[in-house]
Amino acid sequence: xxxxxxxxxxxxxxxxxxxxxxxxxxxxxxxxxxxxxxxxxxxxxxxxxxxxxxxxxxxxxxxxxxxxxxxxxxxxxxxxxxxxxxxxxxxxxxxxxxxxxxxxxxxxxxxxxxxxxxxxxxxxxxxxxxxxxxxxxxxxxxxxxxxxxxxxxxxxxxxxxxxxxxxxxxxxxxxxxxxxxxxxxxxxxxxxxxxxxxxxxxxxxxxxxxxxxxxxxxxxxxxxxxxxxxxxxxxxxxxxxxxxxxxxxxxxxxxxx
Amino acid sequence: xxxxxxxxxxxxxxxxxxxxxxxxxxxxxxxxxxxxxxxxxxxxxxxxxxxxxxxxxxxxxxxxxxxxxxxxxxxxxxxxxxxxxxxxxxxxxxxxxxxxxxxxxxxxxxxxxxxxxxxxxxxxxxxxxxxxxxxxxxxxxxxxxxxxxxxxxxxxxxxxxxxxxxxxxxxxxxxxxxxxxxxxxxxxxxxxxxxxxxxxxxxxxxxxxxxxxxxxxxxxxxxxxxxxxxxxxxxxxxxxxxxxxxxxxxxxxxxxxxxxxxxxxxxxxxxxxxxxxxxxxxxxxxxxxxxxxxxxxxxxxxxxxxxxxxxxxxxxxxxxxxxxxxxxxxxxxxxxxxxxxxxxxxxxxxxxxxxxxxxxxxxxxxxxxxxxxxxxxxxxxxxxxxxxxxxxxxxxxxxxxxxxxxxxxxxxxxxxxxxxxxxxxxxxxxxxxxxxxxxxxxxxxxxxxxxxxxxxxxxxxxxxxxxxxxxxxxxxxxxxxxxxxxxxxxxxx
Numbered sequence: 001x002x003x004x005x006x007x008x009x010x011x012x013x014x015x016x017x018x019x020x021x022x023x024x025x026x027x028x029x030x031x032x033x034x035x036x037x038x039x040x041x042x043x044x045x046x047x048x049x050x051x052x053x054x055x056x057x058x059x060x061x062x063x064x065x066x067x068x069x070x071x072x073x074x075x076x077x078x079x080x081x082x083x084x085x086x087x088x089x090x091x092x093x094x095x096x097x098x099x100x101x102x103x104x105x106x107x108x109x110x111x112x113x114x115x116x117x118x119x120x121x122x123x124x125x126x127x128x129x130x131x132x133x134x135x136x137x138x139x140x141x142x143x144x145x146x147x148x149x150x151x152x153x154x155x156x157x158x159x160x161x162x163x164x165x166x167x168x169x170x171x172x173x174x175x176x177x178x179x180x181x182x183x184x185x186x187x188x189x190x191x192x193x194x195x196x197x198x199x200x201x202x203x204x205x206x207x208x209x210x211x212x213x214x215x216x217x218x219x220x221x222x223x224x225x226x227x228x229x230x231x232x233x234x235x236x237x238x239x240x241x242x243x244x245x246x247x248x249x250x251x252x253x254x255x256x257x
Numbered sequence: 258x259x260x261x262x263x264x265x266x267x268x269x270x271x272x273x274x275x276x277x278x279x280x281x282x283x284x285x286x287x288x289x290x291x292x293x294x295x296x297x298x299x300x301x302x303x304x305x306x307x308x309x310x311x312x313x314x315x316x317x318x319x320x321x322x323x324x325x326x327x328x329x330x331x332x333x334x335x336x337x338x339x340x341x342x343x344x345x346x347x348x349x350x351x352x353x354x355x356x357x358x359x360x361x362x363x364x365x366x367x368x369x370x371x372x373x374x375x376x377x378x379x380x381x382x383x384x385x386x387x388x389x390x391x392x393x394x395x396x397x398x399x400x401x402x403x404x405x406x407x408x409x410x411x412x413x414x415x416x417x418x419x420x421x422x423x424x425x426x427x428x429x430x431x432x433x434x435x436x437x438x439x440x441x442x443x444x445x446x447x448x449x450x451x452x453x454x455x456x457x458x459x460x461x462x463x464x465x466x467x468x469x470x471x472x473x474x475x476x477x478x479x480x481x482x483x484x485x486x487x488x489x490x491x492x493x494x495x496x497x498x499x500x501x502x503x504x505x506x507x508x509x510x511x512x513x514x515x516x517x518x519x520x521x522x523x524x525x526x527x528x529x530x531x532x533x534x535x536x537x538x539x540x541x542x543x544x545x546x547x548x549x550x551x552x553x554x555x556x557x558x559x560x561x562x563x564x565x566x567x568x569x570x571x572x573x574x575x576x577x578x579x580x581x582x583x584x585x586x587x588x589x590x591x592x593x594x595x596x597x598x599x600x601x602x603x604x605x606x607x608x609x610x611x612x613x614x615x616x617x618x619x620x621x622x623x624x625x626x627x628x629x630x631x632x633x634x635x636x637x638x639x640x641x642x643x644x645x646x647x648x649x650x651x652x653x654x655x656x657x658x659x660x661x662x663x664x665x666x667x668x669x670x671x672x673x674x675x676x677x678x679x680x681x682x683x684x685x686x687x688x689x690x691x692x693x694x695x696x697x698x699x700x701x702x703x704x705x706x707x708x709x710x711x712x713x714x715x716x717x718x719x720x721x722x723x724x725x726x727x728x729x730x731x732x733x734x735x736x737x738x739x740x741x742x743x744x745x746x747x748x749x750x
Contacts, residue, residue, distance in 0.1 A: 074631065074633060075633055086631070088627075089628075090625065090627060090631045090632075091625065091626035091628055092620070092624030092625040092628050092629065092692070093622045093624050093625060094620060094623065094624035094693055095617075095620055095621060095624055096691035099620075100628075103617075103621055103628070103629070103632040103634070104618075104621075104629070104632030104633040104634050105632075105633075106614050106617060109601070110613065110614045110615070111612075111613050112612055112613070113612060113613065113614060116545065116546055116549045116551055119551060120549070120550075120551065141356065184473075197318075212300060229475070
């Protein structure tokens with residue numbers, strides 16, 4: 001298998017007395033979809049936010065494209081080429097698609113924005129993702145459906161020549177057809193050579209698009225499996241109990257105290 | 258001015274969107290991959306564009322149309338009721354009467370865009386007017402006129418404003434506040450230009466204080482500015498003294514700001530610069546988009562728009578250069594100075610909001626603060642900066658209304674100055690919930706309010722009637738806005 005593009009070793013994170021992440025080792029490979037699953041409160045979103053630089057991690061190393069680096073804030077992550085699609089999308093309703101996609105990183109000079117160039121680039125990015133449902137990139141986000149908003153949020157993250165895209169529950173609020181669109185989009189990102197991390201509670205989605213499944217259980221990364229090697233039930237067991245057969249945490253009787 | 262922000266292209270709710278895919282293969286569109294975006298790649302014909310405009314009106318996207326229509330109705334109404342309303346003399350007078358509150362409203366639009374409110378803008382402008390008048394009347398000797406205690410307190414506040422704006426990294430604010438300190442300390446002789454600069458700089462300093470309290474301390478802007486509203490009212494009273502009045506009519510420059518007129522030559526020069534500039538910007542953008550293969554409004558419509566603005570400008574300029582004196586003994590002609598002042602502020606404000614990164618970030622913070630934060634925008638700086646803009650612009654408003662009245666008294670900027678300014682912005686179509694609004698809205702709304710108070714004044718109605726009617730106009734504007742919003746929400750996507 002290819003070398004991981006992003007590798008995290010021994011990540012720890014506490015919020016006050018609450019130890020949320022214990023020695024998490026996590027890696028993302030280019031051209032693959034890695035699903036990150038776990039029960040509520042397992043630490044999935046916290047892990048994503050540590051990678052995105054929103055939460056500083058207490059310890060652990062981050063290696064990006066073979067080089068050790070430090071992510072101190074959202075800007076550092078973005079500069080490396082790590083983009084995050086948040087659960088709540090973070091789009092401004094009163095701005096149009098182009099303005100949202102370039103928000104905070106507008107083209108042109110500070111005193112005269114280059115609207116034409118941004119409009120073209122936004123359209124080309126959406127086209128490269130085979131998005132067909134948007135009639136105009138000058139549509140206000142408030143006029144878009146949930147699925148279209150999700151698409152814009154994802155397109156925003158690939159606009160920046162990004163190398164790793166983390167998607168936090170991108171299909172949670174979507175209908176059947178819209179979920180379909182987003183899953184297709186996730187697959188296409190991986191085919192374009194990006195490292196994709198998908199957080200989801202929906203096992204059907206995970207099994208459909210993911211190459212690997214990483215399971216978080218109470219802040220520990222219990223196992224990483226290839227999707228084709230496991231069944232639905234095994235993954236559900238891993239999520240709820242932290243182990244399934246030989247996979248996951250060691251059985252209590254086998255633990256040497 | 259360039260308030261039309263690509264309205265025809267922001268296709269949001271027209272159900273009958275034209276999608277002529279055969280035209281998408283047009284030679285202007287280089288890449289075949291982008292043919293999916295029907296509206297972005299297919300030019301509309303003139304007829305389609307006009308039809309599209311009406312279908313969007315039906316869908317509830319009214320823009321400033323209700324305010325413009327309301328303005329028209331009011332003008333016709335008052336013209337039919339009063340012989341003296343629709344005279345050149347009165348129209349010119351009306352413009353300068355409404356200019357002060359219109360300018361304050363232009364600044365308040367920036368604050369409203371973030372969903373904040375600045376209740377102190379009126380009395381803050383009064384402080385600026387009082388300082389300006391004091392400097393003029395006392396020939397620059399602020400120390401003598403304020404007394405050492407008040408003078409030192411005033412200086413401390415200015416120094417605080419410099420420090421806080423430096424802390425907020427709003428360097429313009431720090432620089433202008435420093436200028437205010439320099440002017441106050443040097444105490445040079447009375448000079449109208451120096452006094453106007455001082456007024457604006459004091460406004461900036463006041464805005465830095467408000468901005469710091471709202472964005473860094475994190476108090477709701479309603480509470481902060483309600484408190485400051487009272488504070489500044491007290492400060493004006495302290496500066497001028499109970500029952501005092503500072504006359505500024507003796508200064509030709511200060512008097513002319515709202516009462517003077519451009520010469521005939523300068524009036525036409527203003528027309529050439531204004532209409533020419535508008536045409537150059539609109540046509541330049543239109544043709545550069547065409548050249549880059551982007552869809553634009555049909556060329557005839559753009560040409561029509563530019564032509565209409567030029568024609569209206571030419572007619573207005575001509576009428577304003579005709580002698581409009583009510584009696585034959587004097588000569589009164591030329592475009593009032595307040596027109597270029599308002600136009601310049603309108604152009605500057607529209608440019609900042611629509612063309613610069615800063616303006617884009619204001620809209621973003623107003624629309625979704627969290628999204629803006631995650632996009633790396635310095636939200637607290639943006640929030641502080643709009644209060645600086647608001648107070649600075651309000652100071653310009655103070656210069657204009659003080660000039661119109663010819664004096665500054667302890668009531669300056671008090672009473673309902675602020676409420677009229679907020680009303681003007683809302684009548685024009687600015688939302689109180691943030692994210693929606695333009696500087697142009699304030700100008701339209703300001704004109705509506707000016708017409709109402711001027712027209713009712715000519716009909717010799719009592720203050721009671723004027724207040725009631727003005728309130729009803731505001732209510733009507735808000736109703737139209739709410740109904741059109743409901744309609745827009747129900748429109749098909």
